[in-house]
Amino acid sequence: MPDSHKCLRDKLQKWQQTAFFPHSQIDMHLSNAPSEAIEVRELWKVIENPASRVEILRNLSFTVPHGQFVAVMGASGSGKSTLLGLLAGLDTVSSGSIILDGIDITRMREDALARLRGQKIGFVFQSYQLVPTLTAEENVLLPAELSGANGNSRRRAVELLERVGLSHRLRHYPVQLSGGEQQRVALARAFITGAPILMADEPTGNLDSSNGQHVLELLLSLNREERTTLVLVTHDPKLAAYADRIITLSDGQILRDEIRNQA
Ligand SMILES: Nc1ncnc2c1ncn2[C@@H]1O[C@H](COP(=O)(O)OP(=O)(O)OP(=O)(O)O)[C@@H](O)[C@H]1O
Numbered sequence: 001m002p003d004s005h006k007c008l009r010d011k012l013q014k015w016q017q018t019a020f021f022p023h024s025q026i027d028m029h030l031s032n033a034p035s036e037a038i039e040v041r042e043l044w045k046v047i048e049n050p051a052s053r054v055e056i057l058r059n060l061s062f063t064v065p066h067g068q069f070v071a072v073m074g075a076s077g078s079g080k081s082t083l084l085g086l087l088a089g090l091d092t093v094s095s096g097s098i099i100l101d102g103i104d105i106t107r108m109r110e111d112a113l114a115r116l117r118g119q120k121i122g123f124v125f126q127s128y129q130l131v132p133t134l135t136a137e138e139n140v141l142l143p144a145e146l147s148g149a150n151g152n153s154r155r156r157a158v159e160l161l162e163r164v165g166l167s168h169r170l171r172h173y174p175v176q177l178s179g180g181e182q183q184r185v186a187l188a189r190a191f192i193t194g195a196p197i198l199m200a201d202e203p204t205g206n207l208d209s210s211n212g213q214h215v216l217e218l219l220l221s222l223n224r225e226e227r228t229t230l231v232l233v234t235h236d237p238k239l240a241a242y243a244d245r246i247i248t249l250s251d252g253q254i255l256r257d258e259i260r261n262q263a
């Protein structure tokens with residue numbers, strides 16, 4: 001094993017204790033012939049403490065077919081990031097269910113859920129969440145390494161970083177990158193495992209129009225070429241205009257659900 005690879009493995013092992021990524025491949029065939037990529041049924045997210053009760057999401061129900069590109073819009077505080085976190089199994093529902101590819105993730109144990117996430121979901125966080133002790137290239141490789149990488153992952157990581165315009169920043173650490181560059185690394189990382197469902201929270205929010213266009217093109221080409229299901233939170237009507245469907249949230253409820261193109 002080359003030294004650089006061994007060094008990466010050591011760093012990854014340290015990171016594994018806290019990682020939300022899986023440590024191994026998920027068992028296949030967990031369900032029979034699921035018809036929808038995402039199914040949300042009577043979903044509530046309520047935060048309660050003795051002093052207050054905040055109803056963040058109120059009784060949402062919708063389904064997303066495989067390959068659809070859904071933009072989620074709505075004012076700041078309307079519940080977009082909360083919804084995306086729940087869809088990806090990164091947060092727990094108060095009630096209702098979320099079914100990904102026929103599997104009810106609201107009833108799964110954390111270890112099984114972590115494996116499912118690794119197999120099915122690529123996620124771009126609003127706040128990037130890069131690992132500070134890993135370089136750009138290592139951050140992109142991380143999900144692949146943790147789910148049992150094959151020899152092609154490093155090449156794919158470099159290709160993805162090239163596609164987001166960062167081939168000259170492979171060995172840079174997050175602190176050495178601008179906000180927009182970190183966001184592009186996070187985007188490349190979401191694509192590394194070829195997950196069938198991609199979720200992205202404002203992936204172009206910190207990019208100038210030329211880099212924003214790059215990222216948009218990457219998202220769209222993967223969505224079309226690989227029939228990836230894409231759920232994209234955005235404030236940008238220009239970005240949402242490319243979507244097959246726009247779900248608009250208002251105060252934790254669906255205000256509008258517009259189908260624009262059939263997936
Ligand atoms: N842990 C929490 N406790 C109490 N309220 C919370 C908590 N997390 C989120 N909220 C509230 O839930 C609402 C929805 O938050 P969320 O982050 O989902 O909004 P958003 O639509 O993504 O907004 P933005 O466009 O600003 O990113 C906000 O009013 C927020 O203050």
Ligand SMILES: [Mg+2]
Pocket residue numbers: 080081082126201
């Ligand atoms: Mg948000």
